[in-house]
Amino acid sequence: MRTAWLIPVFPFLGFFFNLLLGKRLGKNAVTAAGVGSIALSFVLACVLFVAMLHAPGHRLELAYGEWMSAGAFSVPLGFVIDPLSGIMMLVITGIGFLIHLYSVGYMGEDSGYARFFAYMNLFVFFMLTLVMGSSLPLLFVGWEGVGLCSYLLIGYDYAQADDVPAAAGLKAFIYNRVGDLGVLMGMFALFAAFGTLTIGDILLKAGHLGPQLGFGLLTFATLMFFIGCTGKSAQLPLYMWLPDAMAGPTPVSALIHAATMVTSGIYLVVRMAPLFQMTPLTMTIIAWVGGLTALFAATIAIVQKDIKRVLAYSTVSQLGYMFLGLGVAGFAAGFFHVFTHAWFKALLFLGAGSVIHALHHEQNLMKMGGLWKKMPITGWTMLIATACIIGFPGTSGFASKDEILYLAYLKSPVLYWMGVAGACCTAFYMLRLFTLAFLGEARDARAFEHAHESPATMTLPLIVLAIGALGAVAFGWPTAFGGSFRIEAFLEPSVSYGVTATEAIIHHGGSPALLAGISTVLALGFAWWGWSTYKGGLEVAETRAGRWPFLHRLLENKYFVDEGLAFILVAPLRWFGNVLWKLCDVIFIDGIGVNLPGALTRVAGDFTALFQTGRVRNYVLTMGLGGLLLLYVFLK
Amino acid sequence: MFAVFALITLLGAVLMLLQKNVIQAGLCLALSFIGVAGLFVLLGNPVAGALQIIVYAGAILILVLFVIMLLNHHEEEAAEKARPVQRWASVALTALLGAGAIALVLSSPGLKALNAGATAAVPMTLERVGETLFSDHLLAVEAIGLMLLAAMVAAVTLVKKEL
Amino acid sequence: MSPLLSGALQGYIAVALLLFIIGLATVLLRRTLLMQFMGVELMLNAANVALLAFARWRGGDVEATIFYLMIIAVAACEAAVGLALVIGLHRMRGTTDADRTATLKQ
Numbered sequence: 001m002r003t004a005w006l007i008p009v010f011p012f013l014g015f016f017f018n019l020l021l022g023k024r025l026g027k028n029a030v031t032a033a034g035v036g037s038i039a040l041s042f043v044l045a046c047v048l049f050v051a052m053l054h055a056p057g058h059r060l061e062l063a064y065g066e067w068m069s070a071g072a073f074s075v076p077l078g079f080v081i082d083p084l085s086g087i088m089m090l091v092i093t094g095i096g097f098l099i100h101l102y103s104v105g106y107m108g109e110d111s112g113y114a115r116f117f118a119y120m121n122l123f124v125f126f127m128l129t130l131v132m133g134s135s136l137p138l139l140f141v142g143w144e145g146v147g148l149c150s151y152l153l154i155g156y157d158y159a160q161a162d163d164v165p166a167a168a169g170l171k172a173f174i175y176n177r178v179g180d181l182g183v184l185m186g187m188f189a190l191f192a193a194f195g196t197l198t199i200g201d202i203l204l205k206a207g208h209l210g211p212q213l214g215f216g217l218l219t220f221a222t223l224m225f226f227i228g229c230t231g232k233s234a235q236l237p238l239y240m241w242l243p244d245a246m247a248g249p250t251p252v253s254a255l256i257h258a259a260t261m262v263t264s265g266i267y268l269v270v271r272m273a274p275l276f277q278m279t280p281l282t283m284t285i286i287a288w289v290g291g292l293t294a295l296f297a298a299t300i301a302i303v304q305k306d307i308k309r310v311l312a313y314s315t316v317s318q319l320g321y322m323f324l325g326l327g328v329a330g331f332a333a334g335f336f337h338v339f340t341h342a343w344f345k346a347l348l349f350l351g352a353g354s355v356i357h358a359l360h361h362e363q364n365l366m367k368m369g370g371l372w373k374k375m376p377i378t379g380w381t382m383l384i385a386t387a388c389i390i391g392f393p394g395t396s397g398f399a400s401k402d403e404i405l406y407l408a409y410l411k412s413p414v415l416y417w418m419g420v421a422g423a424c425c426t427a428f429y430m431l432r433l434f435t436l437a438f439l440g441e442a443r444d445a446r447a448f449e450h451a452h453e454s455p456a457t458m459t460l461p462l463i464v465l466a467i468g469a470l471g472a473v474a475f476g477w478p479t480a481f482g483g484s485f486r487i488e489a490f491l492e493p494s495v496s497y498g499v500t501a502t503e504a505i506i507h508h509g510g511s512p513a514l515l516a517g518i519s520t521v522l523a524l525g526f527a528w529w530g531w532s533t534y535k536g537g538l539e540v541a542e543t544r545a546g547r548w549p550f551l552h553r554l555l556e557n558k559y560f561v562d563e564g565l566a567f568i569l570v571a572p573l574r575w576f577g578n579v580l581w582k583l584c585d586v587i588f589i590d591g592i593g594v595n596l597p598g599a600l601t602r603v604a605g606d607f608t609a610l611f612q613t614g615r616v617r618n619y620v621l622t623m624g625l626g627g628l629l630l631l632y633v634f635l636k
Numbered sequence: 637m638f639a640v641f642a643l644i645t646l647l648g649a650v651l652m653l654l655q656k657n658v659i660q661a662g663l664c665l666a667l668s669f670i671g672v673a674g675l676f677v678l679l680g681n682p683v684a685g686a687l688q689i690i691v692y693a694g695a696i697l698i699l700v701l702f703v704i705m706l707l708n709h710h711e712e713e714a715a716e717k718a719r720p721v722q723r724w725a726s727v728a729l730t731a732l733l734g735a736g737a738i739a740l741v742l743s744s745p746g747l748k749a750l751n752a753g754a755t756a757a758v759p760m761t762l763e764r765v766g767e768t769l770f771s772d773h774l775l776a777v778e779a780i781g782l783m784l785l786a787a788m789v790a791a792v793t794l795v796k797k798e799l
Numbered sequence: 800m801s802p803l804l805s806g807a808l809q810g811y812i813a814v815a816l817l818l819f820i821i822g823l824a825t826v827l828l829r830r831t832l833l834m835q836f837m838g839v840e841l842m843l844n845a846a847n848v849a850l851l852a853f854a855r856w857r858g859g860d861v862e863a864t865i866f867y868l869m870i871i872a873v874a875a876c877e878a879a880v881g882l883a884l885v886i887g888l889h890r891m892r893g894t895t896d897a898d899r900t901a902t903l904k905q
Contacts (some may be wrong), residue, residue: 612903612904613901613903613904614901614902614903614904615897615898615901616835616897616901617722617826617827617830617835617897617898618722620823620826620827621722621725621726621729621827624726624729624733624823624827625725625729627733628729628732628733628736631733631736631740632736634740635736635739635740635743637806638804638805638806638810638811639804639806642804642810642814645814645818646814646817646818646821649817649818649821649822649841650821652821652825652837652841653821653824653825653828653829653838658831658833658834661834661837662837665837665840665841668818668841668844669844672818672844672847672848675811675814675848676848676851678806679811679851679852679854679855680855680859681851681854681855681864683864684847684851684864684867687867687868687871688847688871691871691874691875692840692844692871692874695875696840696874696875696878697840699878699879699882700833700836700837700840700878700882703833703882703885703886704833706886707833707885707886707889707895709831709833709895712829712830712831712834713830713831713894713895713896713899715830715898716896716898716899717898719898722827723828726824726827726828727824727828729827730820730821730823730824730827733820733823734817734820737813737816737817737820738803738813738816738817740816741803741809741812741813741816742803742809744809747808747809747812748809750808750853750856750857751807751808751809751856758859760859760861760864764861765861765864765865765868768861768862768865769865769868773865776865776869780869780872783872783873783876784872784875784876786876787875787876787877787879787880788879790879790880790883791879791880791882791883792883794880794883794884794886794887795883795886795887
């Protein structure tokens with residue numbers, strides 16, 4: 001148990017090894033270190049998970065000393081393994097391992113192989129630090145670290161001629177940074193309120209102080225945290241980086257922008273759940289932002305041509321569902337959706353990567369088609385994942401999503417219908433994606449010629465993920481349909497840590513079965529519509545797009561959000577920068593500060609040089625004038 | 637008497653300043669020297685007066701005239717470039733200094749005191765000068781002699797065509 | 800004005816000062832080197848006048864006359880060497896114009 005620190009350290013060693021020696025020691029060594037370290041972490045994580053299950057209160061606290069202290073301020077270095085962080089640990093190392101294995105095949109021919117695995121390992125290290133940290137600063141180290149690795153990995157092809165990956169990496173990092181300010185402000189507010197930054201202590205104190213606490217400060221703190229979540233987890237208004245992040249390699253998109261990093265926002269909220277429950281205003285905001293994002297992103301995904309972009313907007317949308325769930329006090333439901341989403345979204349991305357790899361890096365859906373025959377494993381796993389995400393009855397996606405929608409209905413029917421609308425769009429675009437990619441006739445014959453099923457290192461993870469996606473449903477089958485929603489009870493120690501008054505969150509009202517039924521039927525209907533629109537090729541869609549050109553253009557250009565921001569924010573800043581440059585820097589600092597003294601000196605020098613004539617007469621005159629002056633002084 | 641000699645001295649000086657021809661300027665300088673000699677005599681120092689005529693007017697000035705005639709530059713050369721600043725500043729300076737000097741002399745209490753407390757002077761005689769010169773200041777005389785020698789050698793060396 | 804013209808000390812000092820100033824003016828205003836030399840001699844004479852005037856009003860020192868003798872001797876040496884230099888300069892430059900012999904600037 002004392003060896004828990006090895007869990008994050010294994011990937012860190014892998015990073016170090018691959019970064020320094022990887023290139024020299026060859027591909028096999030890099031693979032062994034990169035994939036092996038994650039495997040070791042996974043094994044150790046399983047061991048610790050079991051240990052946690054046997055521990056009292058399902059909580060393991062491991063302290064490794066003090067990190068920083070200044071007077072009354074003290075931050076310990078330690079890990080907390082409870083149900084929440086335990087599940088996250090297993091997801092990160094488990095699904096991470098599968099994705100690393102996949103990358104062996106996907107990135108096999110790439111020259112920066114060692115660098116890729118080094119960065120991926122570093123990412124896993126930081127992500128583990130984030131979920132296992134016992135104090136907010138340590139969590140923040142992980143938070144920032146995953147942002148950094150996201151930047152490094154999105155911009156992996158930094159040498160690409162058109163600079164797209166580099167710019168995308170920068171965009172991601174900057175948006176994350178804006179959000180990080182929120183997390184910092186939240187930390188400051190919490191420290192002001194509770195005098196400590198250790199998560200456990202904060203929650204215990206909050207539980208005791210309870211209603212006496214000034215709700216203003218706590219609301220501020222939780223709101224700031226949520227702003228950080230919108231940055232990291234790509235919600236409105238800081239979601240714009242995620243679609244552009246698809247410029248990175250597909251395994252990166254799968255690991256970071258589907259399964260793990262983007263879920264760190266939800267992790268933060270669930271981790272601090274008792275605090276959030278004390279601030280109903282923040283919860284309302286979270287719910288509405290989540291719901292709006294879910295619908296907003298889903299509409300954009302309908303008309304995207306790049307297969308990865310569809311999945312990116314889908315991720316934004318699904319994250320919106322998770323926040324919707326959290327906002328209506330369904331912490332277990334929201335987190336369960338994280339869990340299920342990790343499986344099927346990773347599967348979707350890896351499947352898309354398989355398709356892209358087979359078609360030699362063709363990502364445009366308009367050029368795909370008919371791959372079902374050529375890539376059966378990829379096709380079947382993608383079908384399973386599609387079924388999960390649209391909420392096909394019996395799948396894990398169905399379980400988690402409908403639990404969220406039910407709780408949303410209890411809060412406000414508008415939220416419920418927003419969620420349903422989003423689900424319909426989701427069904428439509430997912431079937432569109434599947435149909436365009438796998439069914440029908442191939443639209444680009446040349447790419448189709450060379451298409452083949454991917455190697456085993458790539459298809460094996462796909463199969464495992466598919467099994468996981470289907471099996472995850474066992475943890476959270478809703479009570480409305482006869483299940484026990486086991487995950488809720490399991491997460492109880494994490495969600496209500498420190499809460500003294502144990503009010504059982506009993507949900508009343510509405511009929512969960514009816515609501516779930518309505519949403520599922522509608523979603524399936526839209527799914528059938530999506531399939532039928534595209535099964536014969538693009539003509540039906542194109543005529544329909546022709547009938548509503550304005551709407552089509554609006555959606556295709558993502559509601560012109562990026563352009564709007566460039567106009568409102570970027571252009572004025574750039575103008576201001578220009579002013580600072582041309583006015584302040586060139587005229588004031590260079591001209592007046594630097595050049596003026598120089599020019600003055602030269603003028604003074606030139607003037608003084610006038611007196612150096614070389615003629616004795618002039619010198620005698622000067623002497624005489626001096627004598628005159630002395631005479632004047634004397635006579636005074 | 638004083639006024640006469642003072643006038644001669646100053647007149648000679650001013651004329652020297654204003655003359656175009658360098659030889660004539662030298663001769664005006666000679667006039668000035670004679671005036672100075674007269675002033676020395678009025679001061680009760682005929683030795684100094686005589687020495688003034690002999691050495692200054694008779695040797696140094698003649699030397700200067702010889703050099704002028706040797707170089708054959710009788711007229712002042714045309715100016716390379718007109719320099720009004722120098723000219724007018726010099727004139728102004730001269731005028732101011734002159735006025736200042738007169739004012740200083742007239743107003744100085746020290747001079748007044750010295751003037752008042754003077755006794756009648758005993759005229760200087762050559763015997764007295766010679767006595768003191770060759771007894772108390774013998775070293776100085778020898779030194780002067782050496783200096784004159786050095787000056788002579790230097791002058792000869794400086795104008796030799798080949799060393 | 801009367802002390803100036805009546806042969807009092809002020810008069811001699813005034814003459815000495817004016818001689819000095821005229822000598823200075825000659826150096827400033829004339830360009831020929833020999834003229835400037837004559838101005839310098841004039842300045843020297845002015846100093847001599849002042850010296851002997853003060854000597855007379857302080858009791859008629861013989862030392863003053865001896866000092867005066869030294870001054871003349873030095874003036875003679877200086878004249879010799881100075882004129883030799885002027886001749887040398889004339890040989891090299893072909894001019895005795897003070898302005899033309901300045902080489903500090905073009």
